Amino acid sequence: MSTTTFVWKGKTAKGENLSGEYEATDRKEVGEHLRKQRIVITSIKKKPKNIELTFLQKKSVGVKDLSVFTRQFATMVNAGLPLVQCLDVLGRQLEKPYFKSVVQEVMADVEGGTTLAEAMEKHPGVFSDLYVNMIAAGEAGGILDIILSRLAVFLEKADALQRKVKGAMTYPVIVLTVAGGACIFMLMFVIPVFAKMFSDFGGTLPAPTRIVMALSDFLRVYWWALLAGSAAITFTFKRIRANDKGRFITDKLALRIPVLGTVLQKSGVARFTRTLGTLIGSGVGILQGLEITSRTAGNRVIQKAIEDTSQAISQGETIAAPLKASGVFPPMVTQMIGIGEQTGALDEMLSKIADFYDDEVDSAVEALTAAIEPLMIVVMGTMVGGMLVAMYLPMFKMSEIVGG
Numbered sequence: 487m488s489t490t491t492f493v494w495k496g497k498t499a500k501g502e503n504l505s506g507e508y509e510a511t512d513r514k515e516v517g518e519h520l521r522k523q524r525i526v527i528t529s530i531k532k533k534p535k536n537i538e539l540t541f542l543q544k545k546s547v548g549v550k551d552l553s554v555f556t557r558q559f560a561t562m563v564n565a566g567l568p569l570v571q572c573l574d575v576l577g578r579q580l581e582k583p584y585f586k587s588v589v590q591e592v593m594a595d596v597e598g599g600t601t602l603a604e605a606m607e608k609h610p611g612v613f614s615d616l617y618v619n620m621i622a623a624g625e626a627g628g629i630l631d632i633i634l635s636r637l638a639v640f641l642e643k644a645d646a647l648q649r650k651v652k653g654a655m656t657y658p659v660i661v662l663t664v665a666g667g668a669c670i671f672m673l674m675f676v677i678p679v680f681a682k683m684f685s686d687f688g689g690t691l692p693a694p695t696r697i698v699m700a701l702s703d704f705l706r707v708y709w710w711a712l713l714a715g716s717a718a719i720t721f722t723f724k725r726i727r728a729n730d731k732g733r734f735i736t737d738k739l740a741l742r743i744p745v746l747g748t749v750l751q752k753s754g755v756a757r758f759t760r761t762l763g764t765l766i767g768s769g770v771g772i773l774q775g776l777e778i779t780s781r782t783a784g785n786r787v788i789q790k791a792i793e794d795t796s797q798a799i800s801q802g803e804t805i806a807a808p809l810k811a812s813g814v815f816p817p818m819v820t821q822m823i824g825i826g827e828q829t830g831a832l833d834e835m836l837s838k839i840a841d842f843y844d845d846e847v848d849s850a851v852e853a854l855t856a857a858i859e860p861l862m863i864v865v866m867g868t869m870v871g872g873m874l875v876a877m878y879l880p881m882f883k884m885s886e887i888v889g890g
C-alpha cells in the first residue's frame with residue numbers, strides 16, 4: 487500500500503505549538519500517531535508535491551553534520567526523552583533533505599519495534615559499522631547516552647584530523663593550479679604576440695626564447711593531445727586504485743613521500759588508536775574492534791597491518807607483537823599498547839596515544855607547510871619568471887637583430 491507525506495500542526499498539553507511531517511496511508515493513521523505522542527491536532531494536510539532536481543541532491547552526510555547530530559542526540563537521550571521523540575525532533579530540524587529522510591526512516595523503524603542499531607544499519611552510507619556497533623553496545627548495556635557522547639567526541643576529533651590533513655594538501659594544489667594556469671595562458675595568448683614581433687625582425691633568437699616559442703606552438707597545435715593524455719593518466723590511476731594490489735602499492739608509495747608520508751602515517755596512527763580505543767571502551771570485543779578499525783584505516787598498508795594483527799590475536803598472540811612486526815607503527819605506539827594490555831587499561835592507553843598523535847599531526851602539517859611554501863614559490867617563480875625572461879632576452883639584442 488502506497489504512502490503519502492502529510493504536513494501536520496498541533497499543540498502539546500502545555501500549549502506549545504508543534505509541526506512536522508509524517509508518512510502514512512491516510513489522515514487517520516497520522517492522527518493515531520500524533521495522539522500516541524499526546525499532541526492535540528490542529529491541522530493535517532497532504533504535503534504539496536515539489537519538482538525535485540534529484541541530480542543536485544547530495545546523497546551523503548559529512549562527518550561534521552553527523553557529529554552535530556550525535557551530540558544533540560546524546561543530550562536529548564541524557565535528558566530522558568524517548569528515542570522516537572528524539573529522532574522526530576532531530577529529523578525536523580535537519581536542513582539536508584537526504585539526512586532528514588534517513589533519520590525519519592530510522593524513527594519509523596524504531597517506532598515499529600526495531601532496535602536503534604538495527605534501524606541505523608539499514609543506512610550504511612550515513613551510519614558506519616563503527617557507529618552501528620557502538621550504538622548496539624550502548625543499547626545492550628543501557629548506556630546509550632554515554633556511548634552517543636563518546637561517538638560525538640570521536641566524530642569531532644575525526645573531523646578535526648580530516649580538516650588538518652586536507653588543509654595541508656590544499657595549499658600546494660592551489661599554488662600549482664594557479665602557476666599552471668598562468669603558464670598555459672602565457673603560452674597560448676602572450677608568447678605568440680612576442681613570437682610574431684621577433685619573426686618580423688629576423689636574426690637568431692636566444693635558445694631559451696626558441697624553447698618557449700616551441701612550447702607555445704606545440705600547446706596551440708596539440709592541446710587536445712595533452713588533454714587526452716591527462717585523461718588517460720587519471721583513468722589509469724583510478725583503475726590501479728580500483729583493485730586491492732594497486733591500492734596497496736600506491737598507499738605504500740604515499741607513505742614514503744618525504745614529509746607528506748609522515749603526515750599520512752601519523753594521521754593513520756591517530757585514526758587507528760582513536761577508533762579502536764573508542765570501540766573497546768564502549769564494550770566492543772577486541773577482534774570485532776580490529777575488524778571495524780581496519781575498514782576505517784584510510785590506507786591499505788595500515789589496513790593490512792591491522793588485519794594481520796587480528797589474525798594473530800585469534801591464534802593467541804597479544805596485540806602489540808604483531809603490530810610491531812608490521813613495521814608500520816612506531817615503537818612508542820606498540821610499547822604503549824603493550825603496557826595497556828598488561829595493565830588492563832588498553833582503551834585508556836589507546837586514547838592517550840591518539841591525543842599525542844593528534845598533536846603530532848599538527849606538528850607534521852606545520853612542517854609540511856613550512857617545506858612546501860618556499861618550494862612552491864621557487865616552482866611558480868621558475869615557471870612564470872622563466873618565460874618572461876626568455877621573452878625579454880631578445881630585446882637586449884634588438885640592435886643586433888635590426889643591424890643583421
